[in-house]
Amino acid sequence: xxxxxxxxxxxxxxxxxxxxxxxxxxxxxxxxxxxxxxxxxxxxxxxxxxxxxxxxxxxxxxxxxxxxxxxxxxxxxxxxxxxxxxxxxxxxxxxxxxxxxxxxxxxxxxxxxxxx
Ligand code: 5GP
Ligand code: ZN
Numbered sequence: 773x774x775x776x777x778x779x780x781x782x783x784x785x786x787x788x789x790x791x792x793x794x795x796x797x798x799x800x801x802x803x804x805x806x807x808x809x810x811x812x813x814x815x816x817x818x819x820x821x822x823x824x825x826x827x828x829x830x831x832x833x834x835x836x837x838x839x840x841x842x843x844x845x846x847x848x849x850x851x852x853x854x855x856x857x858x859x860x861x862x863x864x865x866x867x868x869x870x871x872x873x874x875x876x877x878x879x880x881x882x883x884x885x886x887x888x
Contacts, residue, residue: 780816780872794845798837799879801845810880811849811856815842821873824860838875851879859887 774781782788783855784800793813794801804812817834820829824841827835856879861868 775812775872778872779870780814780874781820784816784818784876789843790847794841794848796841797838798859799841801841804876809878809883810850811877812827813842813845813849813877814876815845815875815877822871824862824870826873838873842877844873846877846879849879851877854879856880857883 776865779788783790783792790802790805792800792802794815797818798882799815801815804814811859814849815838815852817838819834821831821834824835840859856877859876859878860874861876
């Protein structure tokens with residue numbers, strides 16, 4: 773069971789609606805509610821981890837689950853030829869606003885670098 777106060781646990785458990793685009797035993801992916809690119813998806817582990825800072829030790833395989841799901845979904849959305857960006861924000865200065873680990877997949881337009 774996830775954290776009752778966690779937004780993304782709510783989406784994983786279907787208590788909170790979202791446009792889900794991918795599901796597997798480890799990962800759920802859905803459309804970002806405020807898309808920053810034509811394709812903007814979020815990949816979250818079913819298990820509650822607070823952010824990328826927890827992808828250590830026994831949790832390290834979760835990174836593989838998330839990145840594998842994200843790259844396969846990028847291909848399914850036709851982004852592998854044009855390219856795309858995967859982003860993990862950690863903590864305040866990283867711009868993290870939801871305290872459940874998530875990978876952003878952004879694509880469908882040229883993306884500026886460096887980020888703000
Ligand atoms: P962060 O800033 O923590 O890296 O990213 C959190 C992302 O979650 C933001 O891009 C934000 O638009 C998205 N988000 C926030 N609340 C919701 C929601 O209720 N549903 C969905 N689908 N996305 C959300
Ligand atoms: Zn959670």
